[in-house]
Amino acid sequence: MLMKKRRKLSIAILFALCFTVLPLNATFFPYLMYEKELPNHMRIVVVPIRDARTVSFATLVQTGSRNETDHGYTGYAHLLEHMMFRGSENYSTEDRVNLLYRYGGDSNAFTSMDYTCYTVSCDPAGWQEVLALEADRLMRLSLKKEDFKAETGAVIGEFGISEKYPSNRMDNALRACMFQGHTYEHSVIGYREDVMNMPDGYEYIRDFYKKEYRPDKTIMFIAGKIDRPGDVLSKIEDLFSGWTYEPAPLPTIRPSLKPVSCQDTLYDASIPAPRVKIAWKIPGYAQDRLGHIAARILAEHYFSDNSPLMIKLRDEKKWISSGTYSVPLTIDPYWISLDLVLTEEGVGAAIGDYVLGILQDSRYTLKAGELESLKKRQFYKTHMQLSSPSSILRVLADYAHIKGDPQEINHYFLALERLEILDIRQCKENYLTRRNQSELWMLAR
Template sequence: MMRWLALLVAMLPAVASAQTVFPDAPREDRLPNGMRVISLRTDSPGIVAYYTLVGVGARDEVEPGHSGYAHLFEHMMFRGTERHPQADYEAAIQGFGADNNAYTTQDFTLYTVTAPSSVLAQVVELEADRFQNLSYTEEAYRTETGAVRGEYDTSAARPSTRMWETLSEIAFSRHTYGHTTLGYLRDIDRMPEEVAYSRRFFQRFYTPDNTTLIVAGDVDHDQLLALAREHYGRWRGRRARSRIQAEPEPTEGVRRHIDWPAPASPRMYAAWRTPAFVSGRTDAARAAALRDTAALRVVHGLLFSESAPLYQRLVVEDRSVIELGSWAGAHSIDPHLFVATAVLAEGAEFDATLGALQGAIDALAEGEVDAERVEAVKSHVRYALLTDMQTPSDVADMAARYIAVGGSLDALDGYLAALAAVTPADVSRVAGELLTESRRFVVTLARGSAE
């Protein structure tokens, strides 16, 4: 257990120990090349989820003109190797009766395979080969950049994409969270001519010390470790350092409106700058940051669940808002955003809706916090986390996300310990310190002439 987690638990007398959510204790080893191997045994006879976490996302795209490459490699990694060309790889996966996929976030990329446990050895060999020996021609590279451009075009047709792009840009002037995972369109259009850069990107970030193998389900850790040593042990490389600029603390809010050229209900994103999932140079600072993260999660539940007074007033009683929600599980490595979303009824006013949101937050800051509802939200969050882990894939995905933003599975234990100890005073404090108008960024969208 990390020292900061031990300190956190010591700070919270109501919590006797870290509260793990896994039925069996996770097992972890590290290969000499730095790659981590983690197993999470679950009661799932005959099934394993084989997840490969790579610590690279949009936040690592620091060079001007080169956004979107973490997402591009989500595509490129399925292009095969000399030993297992693309068609052979896919045929093998299908022959196992397995499913495979991948996704990219601002902080990490995750590759997923769910397969019968009886073919674990073959899966290890296939996956180890493609992560060490990815091979693609310039023609194949150009094909994938075209696919990325098509994905961008499809996404850009949705109001939510344009709003998220705009919100990111106004909220982050220096940090790479200022661009989305897909990247800027101008950079995507340049990708076909950047095959040499793409190979350097792969070498910089697809390294053993930047990779964590997470296997959940019907898995024997000793067997997994032996297979990992055999097939990944000769992998070499060290992750390049990403020189990410720190974002200054906001001093005044920013608001932007988008005229949308097609029919669309009026909608709004309101966001407040909040700390990273866990951060700080000292153990005490890291424990305090995690306490803030947990308290903010409770704020999400207090304001935006369907039973919340704010939701009942705007959606059920006034009917001025059609949909009201928030991005409650959006944890991040660096300071990011607490995001609330609203789709307005025709004729409803943005200012009135924004005023209602800020007013509800300000009421929390002033101490209007129902202690019973705080406890109910805490219980619901923990229950929801448990029910989100019904399959080996669920377990592996949950583990990957907390390892990615918190550094290890201890981060999940620490988060649950902090959540259990959140008090009404904590809720008031984070609302008053972090969710203020001076830290707020707002994007609105409504039908209008094209910009």
């Protein structure tokens, strides 16, 4: 009996040395994380979920449109995402489809300004084969010329569709003004001229893949029905141990919080309704975690559907029919944006001045009790997204992309918990000002 106990103790010690168990439920995340960093600096995170019926993968590559620093080559992070479904050294496109079909698999991906994420969900019985499939495309993507030609055509078609949406055109125009000199000034899909020239960029995308898809920029998350997380970590390490890269300096991207006020009007007779977009530049999460979180709280307070401002604009003034706001979680300074669909009465109204007046009116200032309610609301809204292995990984990846830290979700909510009225007031005074407020209108005439 004593020998058995000693053996169990030795196994436990060996298990602890091989990887780190991170009990994140102390702050926000309700599951255990088993995390390991490989010698090549790739990070692996395994999240066992009791009663899950599937296994999900989310592979985060810290490369997005923000990393497109070469003139004339915007949109290549998104194009490379397309190419990642076109086969690898050991798996053709057909092989991939058949393997995922065998295990009821679902595979998808998206590219953002800051990162690209590849997702797969499957029957737990197929996790090892799906893992090998994912590893092969990360390390040994085929990048055949005929596939490149097909995908550049698909992206050109996608670009043409995106241009038809008024909201996209407005985003692009305002982004180009507010973030001049930074790679946030162009959209994820890229500038029109660069997209149209993509068929000539075969050699460039090969270099882009080699430069940007590196183990030190990659985090692989796996969640779901996992009985032996140590076996999963060991298997991943075996697969990726040969993934090497040549350390090279990455381009310097300099963020700027300099206030900016862009004012412009676009005209399009075909739009279904006139619109206005109002935006304020705010700190990026990587530079100022607390300031960025304060901006998100302010946006919720002033611009949510039932806020006093929106009720006045929609129900009392009848200047708008609807409105939404957005505060993307970004590395560098980006925006709070308020997107309003106008009524006929709203077209000639001084909406920007009215919004600024509400922001400066002490009657609508955020109070301490309201701050606590908004903290709880943000907590529970995020917690409700942790409803399945795939959605859990999507949330984890969105927070982890900022600094490459799988625990960032906990750092975020710890900072949110510590947020005080003084932080809110300082953020509002610094950024929700006239000299930092931009407006873009889109009218039919």
